[in-house]
Amino acid sequence: MVDSSAGAILRTVLESGPVPRSVIATRAGLSPATVTWQTRALVEAGLLTELPETTRSRGIGRPYSPLALDERNVVLAVHIAATRTTVAVVDITGELRSTVKVPHRTNAPYDILDDAAAEIARVRAETTGRVLGLGVAIGGRVDRDSGTVLDHSYLRWHDVPVRRYLAARTGLATELDSHTRALMHAEQLYGRLRGTKSSVVLFVGNVVDTAFAVQGQVHYGPNSAAGSITRMLGIGVARAREDGESATVERYSDHGLLRRASECLPASEIHAAETVPDLIESARRPGPARDLFLERAAAMGRVAATLIDLLDPESVVIVDRGYGRVDGVEAAYLRTVGEFCVLCPDPAGVVGCSSFTGRVLEMAGAAVALHGVFRTPLSVLERKAV
Template identity: 70%
Template sequence: MVDSGAGGAILRTILASGPVPRSVVAKHAGLSPATVTWQTRALLEAGLLLELPETASGSGIGRPYSPLTLDTSGNVVIAVHIAAAQTTVAVVDIGGALRSSTRVPHRDTAPSHILDDAAAEIARVRATRSERVLGVGVAIGGRVDRDAGTVVEHSSLRWRDVPVRRRLEAVTGLPTELDSHTRALMHAEHLYGRLRGTASSMVVFVGNVVDMAFAVGDRVHYGPNSAAGSIDRMLGLAESRDGSARATVEQFSDHGLLRRARTRAPAAHTIPELIEAARNPGPAHDLFVERGVEMGRVTAALIDLLDPEAVVIVDRGFTGLAEVEATYLRTIGEYSALCARPAEVVSRSTFAGRVLETAGAAVALHGIFHTPLNALERKAV
């Protein structure tokens, strides 16, 4: 039986360092030459790797070798990101490159309508591609049971116990995986981004949903109730028992920021418009800075609780506005007992401008890069 765990280690090594000879793969993956030989044979036969023409070493000393590389031209996944107002459907190759992306506005928030529209777009996109589609990855905010493929709860969409994986697989015929948006971004940062090789890490996401993910090595913590990283109660975002939202929701989410902007910066109707307005002094600028202070305090508390080696903050204000980034870092430095030099620990997302697409893709690609042959048994087409 093929050791798919070793296969994943080989793929991740080639992703990080390729094209490389088998000897380099063995060294960096911590595998014996014999294991690398028979594992790479299986991965070549499975169509995930390509063997490039034989070449000599740079020094001219030693035997020629045939470098191994990922077959990025022949293997893609379809990435789906379900947000509050729209669904993004994209094609991403196994090297992490974005090939195409489309937006599908929601008719309403009914799960059947959103998922049917997503399935129709998947079918349209799939018909335009010649590459092998390895599967569909779906990322969404809220509480997600990855193993069951179910959205347990999503407050903005008012979803509860929605079997996303089962429905999309039935309609599209493609193997489908589901995960929360922030955990998906954590997987993406470990595969393709800033968190590769870190011993412990944290991703803080600030958008229409506000939550975090934590990992030791590249193993993301989910918890027995699929609720790890749900910091909404910590922020006061959760509904009270009588169903009324607490006032502090206005301080954090994109929805809250836009609601406050209606009175303080009425010309801005979307977050990109609000960011553009915030490039100059005024109410829009102040809104993002205020959120930077509040979320900086929250991030400082999480750093002191978890003591991660590296932190990624995904907030369009943090990425797009230099003063907001500086506000986060300054506030973290002031409030954290452990992080005296935040700039050495905290960074922005690797995937600015393609966060949604990358999150969805990482849900599908995580399995490919950890148990590749098991993942392919789910019949990529």
């Protein structure tokens, strides 16, 4: 209870700061006495800083000292994707300080983790401020409690103890989570899901999955599998394929789109569509590349409609690299949700894109560590702060 009230104070300062103690007490629903001694503890711990004394507007009222987050606190953020690892520095306010991409030399788990550890060490040595911990996000089925990647179909990882391995090699307090659940936490802290009680994040990348929150709590499930929709059927695929891919959402993953682009693009364009950014560039003009993104938006829009009818969320975040970058993709999502969803007469009022365009991967990794900081800050500091 003590640390939960400290977390409530820290989140209130994040959302409203710089702010006086009296406002914190009102907005966090805590007694003035609790706010007084908990803010003292948070200032002494270096998470909050007291700004110079000021007065209210027009000089009326007693002077007060506003409290703000101490921006010298940072976390190291790691996102392990299909072909590369991102290592970033994000401060406690959600500001991205730096980021670097490390290509995978193989898909072997310990090759990737060793390369990540080496880059973490380099970035850490160049980082000013206090490192509160290391957050690692990855696709697939992740057991957050044990810090293990149970299954990653694209990388073919099974039962890889990522948290233990990286903690031993970096010396940092390390946390691991699914990238989509991590993005849910990021949106709750810094993005469009702040203050919402029920929400869905639909991630459409090399891994296609979802996360959902009820009463503000992200659901994990007893098998750490909540949100796994890879085998979802019935999304209007026109023809079957021998490998069964067309009957699943895998057809609409990033690597699925690239594979299909190699089959349908003119020979003159295939060499210029070897990556998703290349394909997005080709989709800036009408043609087969744009059609692939529009087809994906229509299919994933039906998935979103199903999730909305099933969970009845206040808000849905779509993470799709074509959303907002390829003409017609946003409209295709909204149109499809409106057509197939019973509970969503105004799709534009419920469905939107990520708050972190251009830094989705960095914020996913950061939120794995920062979620704990804002939930139980004093306990996190007891574990490790350097």
